[in-house]
Amino acid sequence: MVNDCTKITDTECSPCSRGEFLDSWNRETRCHPHRYCDPNQGLLVLSEGTSETDTICICDEGQHCVNEACEMCSPHSPCSAGFGVKKNATRVSDTICEPCLVGFFSNVSSAYEECQPWTRYKNSSLVFPAPRGAWDLLPFYPATYPSALAPHVHTHSYNV
Numbered sequence: 001m002v003n004d005c006t007k008i009t010d011t012e013c014s015p016c017s018r019g020e021f022l023d024s025w026n027r028e029t030r031c032h033p034h035r036y037c038d039p040n041q042g043l044l045v046l047s048e049g050t051s052e053t054d055t056i057c058i059c060d061e062g063q064h065c066v067n068e069a070c071e072m073c074s075p076h077s078p079c080s081a082g083f084g085v086k087k088n089a090t091r092v093s094d095t096i097c098e099p100c101l102v103g104f105f106s107n108v109s110s111a112y113e114e115c116q117p118w119t120r121y122k123n124s125s126l127v128f129p130a131p132r133g134a135w136d137l138l139p140f141y142p143a144t145y146p147s148a149l150a151p152h153v154h155t156h157s158y159n160v
Contacts, residue, residue: 016051023052042073059091076111084115 016022020031034049037057049055059065059073066072076089079097084106087096100106100115 019049021049021051021054023054043070061091063091064089064094065092078109078111079106079113080109081107085110085112088112 016031019034021034022028022031031051032054034055035057037043037045037055039060042060042063043057044060046056046058047053057070059070063073063075066074070092074094077095077097079085079095082100082105083097084100084104085095086098087093089095089111095111098115103118104115105118106113106115
């Protein structure tokens, strides 16, 4: 604003300078500086500000805004073992996890992996985790079953 209104003159305003804005008609005498999206904080420019709008920031890949104003970013939260991703994180929302249902498992902590289905080994009543069919390529010898996977084995009887 250059001059306030009086009984005989209207309010006189000057446009905001480059890098400044005013988003509404008001009695302020100065424009506001555009927001700085600090790349060292994981922030990127979504849209440049104009004389009437502020700059809008968004988080870099792998992070999400911690509030609606996107003042800070936080890394996406991983889902713990036993949980899978129900909804992937975005640049404005965190990961939503859910417990693996019966017949599914997760043995990793991941912000991207869903629960994987259990697989029944060919010609056997034993059921065990087999992500993406990898176990079908290996021979099956119950006495040498990897102990690291033992907690994930359902206890079914089988004949040797």
